[in-house]
Amino acid sequence: xxxxxxxxxxxxxxxxxxxxxxxxxxxxxxxxxxxxxxxxxxxxxxxxxxxxxxxxxxxxxxxxxxxxxxxxxxxxxxxxxxxxxxxxxxxxxxxxxxxxxxxxxxxxxxxxxxxxxxxxxxxxxxxxxxxxxxxxxxxxxxxxxxxxxxxxxxxxxxxxxxxxxxxxxxxxxxxxxxxxxxxxxxxxxxxxxxxxxxxxxxxxxxxxxxxxxxxxxxxxxxxxxxxxxxxxxxxxxxxxxxxxxxxxxxxxxxxxxxxxxxxxxxxxxxxxxxxxxxxxxxxxxxxxxxxxxxxxxxxxxxxxxxxxxxxxxxxxxxxxxxxxxxxxxxxxxxxxxxxxxxxxxxxxxxxxxxxxxxxxxxxxxxxxxxxxxxxxxxxxxxxxxxxxxxxxxxxxxxxxxxxxxxxxxxxxxxxxxxxxxxxxxxxxxxxxxxxxxxxxxxxxxxxxxxxxxxxxxxxxxxxxxxxxxxxxxxxxxxxxxxxxxxxxxxxxxxxxxxxxxxxxxxxxxxxxxxxxxxxxxxxxxxxxxxxxxxxxxxxxxxxxxxxxxxxxxxxxxxxxxxxxxxxxxxxxxxxxxxxxxxxxxxxxxxxxxxxxxxxxxxxxxxxxxxx
Amino acid sequence: xxxxxxxxxxxxxxxxxxxxxxxxxxxxxxxxxxxxxxxxxxxxxxxxxxxxxxxxxxxxxxxxxxxxxxxxxxxxxxxxxxxxxxxxxxxxxxxxxxxxxxxxxxxxxxxxxxxxxxxxxxxxxxxxxxxxxxxxxxxxxxxxxxxxxxxxxxxxxxxxxxxxxxxxxxxxxxxxxxxxxxxxxxxxxxxxxxxxxxxxxxxxxxxxxxxxxxxxxxxxxxxxxxxxxxxxxxxxxxxxxxxxxxxxxxxxxxxxxxxxxxxxxxxxxxxxxxxxxxxxxxxxxxxxxxxxxxxxxxxxxxxxxxxxxxxxxxxxxxxxxxxxxxxxxxxxxxxxxxxx
Numbered sequence: 001x002x003x004x005x006x007x008x009x010x011x012x013x014x015x016x017x018x019x020x021x022x023x024x025x026x027x028x029x030x031x032x033x034x035x036x037x038x039x040x041x042x043x044x045x046x047x048x049x050x051x052x053x054x055x056x057x058x059x060x061x062x063x064x065x066x067x068x069x070x071x072x073x074x075x076x077x078x079x080x081x082x083x084x085x086x087x088x089x090x091x092x093x094x095x096x097x098x099x100x101x102x103x104x105x106x107x108x109x110x111x112x113x114x115x116x117x118x119x120x121x122x123x124x125x126x127x128x129x130x131x132x133x134x135x136x137x138x139x140x141x142x143x144x145x146x147x148x149x150x151x152x153x154x155x156x157x158x159x160x161x162x163x164x165x166x167x168x169x170x171x172x173x174x175x176x177x178x179x180x181x182x183x184x185x186x187x188x189x190x191x192x193x194x195x196x197x198x199x200x201x202x203x204x205x206x207x208x209x210x211x212x213x214x215x216x217x218x219x220x221x222x223x224x225x226x227x228x229x230x231x232x233x234x235x236x237x238x239x240x241x242x243x244x245x246x247x248x249x250x251x252x253x254x255x256x257x258x259x260x261x262x263x264x265x266x267x268x269x270x271x272x273x274x275x276x277x278x279x280x281x282x283x284x285x286x287x288x289x290x291x292x293x294x295x296x297x298x299x300x301x302x303x304x305x306x307x308x309x310x311x312x313x314x315x316x317x318x319x320x321x322x323x324x325x326x327x328x329x330x331x332x333x334x335x336x337x338x339x340x341x342x343x344x345x346x347x348x349x350x351x352x353x354x355x356x357x358x359x360x361x362x363x364x365x366x367x368x369x370x371x372x373x374x375x376x377x378x379x380x381x382x383x384x385x386x387x388x389x390x391x392x393x394x395x396x397x398x399x400x401x402x403x404x405x406x407x408x409x410x411x412x413x414x415x416x417x418x419x420x421x422x423x424x425x426x427x428x429x430x431x432x433x434x435x436x437x438x439x440x441x442x443x444x445x446x447x448x449x450x451x452x453x454x455x456x457x458x459x460x461x462x463x464x465x466x467x468x469x470x471x472x473x474x475x476x477x478x479x480x481x482x483x484x485x486x487x488x489x490x491x492x493x494x495x496x497x498x499x500x501x502x503x504x505x506x507x508x509x510x511x512x513x514x515x516x517x518x519x520x521x522x523x524x525x526x527x528x529x530x531x532x533x534x535x536x537x538x539x540x541x542x543x544x545x546x547x548x549x550x551x552x553x554x555x556x557x558x559x560x561x562x563x564x565x566x567x568x569x570x571x572x573x574x575x576x577x578x579x580x581x582x583x584x585x586x587x588x589x590x591x592x593x594x595x596x597x598x599x600x601x602x603x604x605x606x607x608x609x610x611x
Numbered sequence: 612x613x614x615x616x617x618x619x620x621x622x623x624x625x626x627x628x629x630x631x632x633x634x635x636x637x638x639x640x641x642x643x644x645x646x647x648x649x650x651x652x653x654x655x656x657x658x659x660x661x662x663x664x665x666x667x668x669x670x671x672x673x674x675x676x677x678x679x680x681x682x683x684x685x686x687x688x689x690x691x692x693x694x695x696x697x698x699x700x701x702x703x704x705x706x707x708x709x710x711x712x713x714x715x716x717x718x719x720x721x722x723x724x725x726x727x728x729x730x731x732x733x734x735x736x737x738x739x740x741x742x743x744x745x746x747x748x749x750x751x752x753x754x755x756x757x758x759x760x761x762x763x764x765x766x767x768x769x770x771x772x773x774x775x776x777x778x779x780x781x782x783x784x785x786x787x788x789x790x791x792x793x794x795x796x797x798x799x800x801x802x803x804x805x806x807x808x809x810x811x812x813x814x815x816x817x818x819x820x821x822x823x824x825x826x827x828x829x830x831x832x833x834x835x836x837x838x839x840x841x842x843x844x845x846x847x848x849x850x851x852x853x854x855x856x857x858x859x860x861x862x863x864x865x866x867x868x869x870x871x872x873x874x875x876x877x878x879x880x881x882x883x884x885x886x887x888x889x890x891x892x893x894x895x896x897x898x899x900x901x902x903x904x905x906x907x908x909x910x911x912x913x914x915x916x917x918x919x920x921x922x923x924x925x926x927x928x929x930x931x932x933x934x935x936x937x938x939x940x941x942x943x944x945x946x947x948x949x950x951x
Contacts (some may be wrong), residue, residue: 035948180946224950235948243942250938257695277928279938282694282921287720291687294680294717298660301678302699306691324681413950417938430865452694453658453676453699460622461670463679464663473626474671 002219004175009068010222011076012168015093016085016109017054018047018061021163026063027165027409032180033067034411036232037224040067041523042409043075043596048264048347055109055117060092069223071530073523075408077598083166085140088118094129102134104169106162108141129515136215140165147205148198157195161202168206175221178203230413237376237405238265240412241309241335242272244383246279249305251384252391252423256281257299258307259292265403266309269551282566289317294532296342297321303427303452305387309335312354313344316361322396323362324464326488328442329448331390333383338402338519340594349594350404352519353570358398359548359577365485367492369393370547373398377412379405382545388423392498393491394447400547402569403518404596426450431457438473445498446491493549502551507533508541510560513609516586517576518544521567523595528603535594539608547574555582564607565589567597617648624674635786636665639733640672642789646796647675653701659702660689662714665740665814666706666733679880683714686721689728690917697727697918700800707734711747711767717777722805724917729799729806734769734854737818750895755817770890770909773807780806781886786813787826791837791906804916824896825904838889838907843875846903854902861888863902878907886910888925891911 012029014022023044033040043064052059066076077097084090086109097103105125115123124130125137133201144162145155171178181203189196211217235243249256260270274283282304286292293308294483300306308318315336325332338354340346358370367390373382380400385396428449431437437458440448451458460472468475469484504514506529517525524544529541542557544550558564560579564586566575591597591603622644634831647657657675661667663682670677680688681717685703693701698891703721710732711717719727737755738744744757748769752761774781784795792810799806811822824830832848844854845866853875864870879885886909894901931937 001824031946035946037948037950227950229950231943231947231949233944235944247938247942255695257691259691267884277925278931278933279941280929280933282925284691284694286687287716290684291690291717291720294684294687295691295694297680298688298693299695300691301688302692302696304695320681321684328678414942417935417942454656454696456653456655459675459929461679463670463677464681465679 002217002341005218006221006223007255008222009066009072009426010081010174010220010379011064011066012081012083012170013062013064013079013093013096014083015060015062015089016163017088018051018059020061020085021160022061022063022085023165026065028181028184029170030065030409031184031234032171032176033065035180036176036233037227038067038069038222039225039227039411040065040409041075042066043404044407046348052275053117055086055088055114057088057092057328058124059119060089062089062093067222069225071225073527074599075596076151077600082247083170085119085162087114087120087124090124091118091120097133100132100134101305102136103130104138104166105599106140106166107137108139126443128305135301138169138209138215140438143205143209144202147201151194151201153194153198158198159214161198161222164202165206165209168203168208169210171214172207172210173219175219176294178395180205183478188224197310227411228413232411232413234409235377235412235414236407236409237373237379237381237401238268238337238407239272240278240377240379241383241401241406242269244380245305245333245387245418246273246276246281247380247420248384248423249280249419251420252305252387252425254425255304256307257284257296257304258282258309259284259286259299260309261286261292261314263289263311263314265339265406266311266314266335268406269309269335289314290321293318293321293325296332297325297328297330300325300332301328301453303450305331305333305391307333307335309337311337311339311347312357314342315322315354315357317504319362322368323364323366324456325396326362326366326368327466328462329394329488330396331394331450332396333386333390333399334396335383335399335401337406338400340363346594348403350520350596351569351592351594352400352401352521353573353592354400355518355570355573357578358400365489367489367548368396368398369492369495369549370398370400370420371545371548372519373405374519374543374545376405376408376410378424380414384420389495389498391423391425392447393495394426394450395492400519402520428455428542430455433457438470440467440470442487446487486505496549496552499546499549499551501553502542502557504557505541505543506530508538509540511540512538512561513563513565513606514540514542514558514561515565515606516542516544517567518547521569524599524602525567527599528606531603532606537607539606539610547577550581558582558584558586563587563609565606567591567602567605569597617654619644619648621654621908622647622674624672626671627667628672630665630814633815635735635814636667636669636733638786638789639731639792639810639812640669642792642796644673644908646793646800650700650797650800656698657700657702658692659704660692661704662706662709664706664709664738665700665735666704666812667709669704679807683712684717685709686714686717686728690721690726691788693726693728694918694921697922700757701728703728703730705730706738707732707748707769708738708746709739711769711772719772720925722773722776722778722807725779725803725804725914727803727918728918730808731796731799731914732769732807732809733814733877734809735814735818736821737814739814742804743817757945768890768893768907769809771887771893773892774886774910778807778912779912781802781890782807783811785811785822785826789908795907802911803914804914825932834901834903836892836903836905837903838860838878838909840878840880840908842858843872843877845872845875859884859888861892862904863900880911883910883912
């Protein structure tokens with residue numbers, strides 16, 4: 001009888017050929033894990049190509065999940081368990097397996113053919129490479145085919161189900177119930193009974209394999225995490241972003257218009273919003289990136305919440321239109337799901353190197369507010385905030401997500417729509433007295449009125465040319481241009497009065513070292529600083545949500561520490577901006593590998609700064 | 612219907628018009644100001660969106676809602692506006708450079724999508740605002756600032772491209788025939804779908820006379836073919852010439868040679884194949900045997916507009932529960948769990 005061992009946290013990596021269904025079982029296991037109340041962080045890791053050659057290193061697709069009964073803020077640096085469906089998956093992922101870690105392999109993926117495709121001279125199962133690990137060799141393909149002996153499926157269709165065998169087995173290993181996946185299969189294959197039947201059989205076969213063989217002597221249980229009371233769901237970043245935009249427009253009482261062009265890793269936002277016509281969302285798949293933002297500008301001009309979304313290369317194309325939107329002073333949200341660049345870069349790998357593009361990347365004096373979510377669920381709240389800023393200050397807002405949080409998942413204690421604050425809009429009322437309307441008068445926020453076509457008596461012309469203060473007529477007057485430039489800048493700077501003050505999240509409010517991050521580095525920095533504080537070190541942590549304007553007390557906070565360390569997944573962009581804004585000299589920790597920062601490397605870096 | 616009777620004066624602004632004296636744009640502005648009170652749309656529902664160029668200064672001189680946007684991108688902005696506010700009357704003002712050079716992609720897509728907008732393309736075969744470079748419609752060999760040895764580019768044929776992009780209303784007019792231009796503006800408005808109206812416009816500073824052969828009283832009769840639906844294609848001082856369709860090959864014939872008007876090609880605005888042939892009447896008018904340049908409506912077809920279909924989808928989707936409870940179910944997703 002296998003013993004049931006309790007563990008605080010586990011990291012599992014599912015890896016196989018793209019097409020082996022690793023993403024699917026990864027997300028199924030994630031949902032199942034969330035449902036039993038574990039905290040979790042995930043990291044899907046797939047190649048850019050739709051189907052790289054089978055069996056090669058380039059074709060390896062992986063899904064990493066870190067789950068536990070403690071607070072989980074990262075997907076984990078090293079895995080406890082590596083599931084490898086073929087040689088390439090093993091070779092690629094072995095470096096990150098913990099010493100004495102567990103490897104579960106599909107024997108059929110370790111034949112001579114696969115060995116050659118993965119460029120290995122000898123078979124890792126036989127040449128001693130895996131001596132220091134606990135290796136379990138299971139002929140998953142054969143067992144899958146056997147369990148489907150009685151069905152009428154062809155060989156290829158049978159083999160496609162082998163991921164379900166793995167999933168079933170892992171469920172057994174972690175003492176789980178199958179119902180969440182059974183429900184999923186019932187829904188997904190409702191109209192394809194033979195596929196539904198096959199997948200169900202194989203799932204159960206994998207589970208029973210654990211039960212009936214003597215392969216494993218230990219099963220594991222990871223108790224639920226102590227999380228705040230409430231109702232939770234599992235959420236992926238891009239999904240949360242789409243929901244946040246939709247909720248924001250709903251709270252403002254206006255339609256949402258999303259103009260976009262497919263681009264990795266932002267396309268899922270378009271996919272999600274395309275299904276939300278019921279919720280006042282119109283999506284427009286434009287002919288190119290520029291048409292995407294221009295259509296959103298047109299929609300904002302007409303009184304909708306215009307939004308566009310893309311990744312680095314697309315945002316670059318939108319530069320001129322962004323500048324137009326800034327001088328038109330219309331509300332707009334521009335989402336950048338950052339990926340590794342420059343050029344085409346690494347489309348499915350994460351990076352946060354578009355910060356300077358967001359802050360500086362337009363011609364002319366063109367400051368724009370920039371905000372960044374810190375985790376998958378936070379994409380909802382950041383999107384909501386972006387909508388609010390855009391509508392209150394009549395300005396485009398840059399929303400900086402990245403591939404890691406866009407595709408990552410975490411449990412989310414979600415709000416009810418009634419509990420979210422109403423968002424006010426600035427619509428100009430009709431005029432019937434025959435007076436000339438002045439589109440560039442300003443309120444206490446320096447925002448101009450939103451005078452929307454169709455409103456009686458407000459006929460006026462706006463455009464990209466510099467305009468006269470108040471009247472909005474085209475003006476080349478020198479004094480006017482300087483004044484308008486300063487007014488636009490002041491309007492954006494004033495947003496700092498509207499944003500909350502920056503808080504120190506962990507550690508003392510002044511002292512030796514402050515570690516400060518922005519965007520998706522939140523989880524790993526928080527995790528490292530928490531551990532260092534437990535070990536008795538003097539270190540503090542704060543995380544920026546607004547990159548422009550900075551919180552009004554940021555300078556005072558930065559000057560309260562001897563040193564500031566900024567970890568970033570770029571070559572030092574926030575460091576550069578802090579330096580030029582405040583004449584403070586932070587240190588940086590820069591990882592530019594298309595991967596999130598790992599806990600161990602960051603901890604080492606912080607320790608070396610503490611020394 | 613408007614509650615107040617509108618006149619051309621209602622549509623004039625107090626801004627000084629800054630086109631060069633003698634520019635063809637003045638005439639176009641006048642005809643638009645004359646037509647707008649006649650189309651039965653409330654003034655506040657009319658929007659003009661322009662790109663960049665002399666053409667694109669147009670919105671400033673009309674007292675309607677207007678946006679002077681960026682080079683080539685007016686169709687994209689107008690699409691976003693029209694899709695979200697389908698009840699507005701949306702007009703796009705563009706030029707030959709704005710629409711066929713930098714804006715080429717957006718032009719063909721707004722036509723393909725059949726968004727119900729009216730595209731007025733002022734074609735002066737030159738880049739005027741930037742002072743005299745050749746444009747995508749300039750004839751090959753023309754000598755100017757960026758082609759001192761003569762331009763190498765062959766020109767685009769605007770009617771052929773727009774028809775090729777499956778535009779559902781393709782027409783041409785000229786700045787110097789005010790009555791015809793007014794009629795074409797009205798037709799463009801009436802057409803439910805993307806209307807493309809090319810307007811030959813004389814830039815008297817950088818390309819003076821480019822269209823005189825079509826617009827001057829003396830030469831016009833031989834060089835132009837004014838299309839009328841259901842009428843034979845005839846031209847000439849005394850309508851002595853006609854177009855005869857031999858199979859699919861058009862031929863210029865003299866009626867005196869024994870042709871009756873019944874033998875000739877009768878214009879049919881709904882005939883796509885004939886329209887394609889008509890758009891190819893694009894010869895250099897100074898050449899021997901050149902076909903006359905057609906003016907009027909080449910082609911018109913009634914097809915559902917993009918926003919019609921979008922609206923149907925929205926109606927279908929929103930027939931379901933859209934209450935806060937239902938929205939909360941959206942936020943909650945398929946599976947939730949409680950922590951107490």
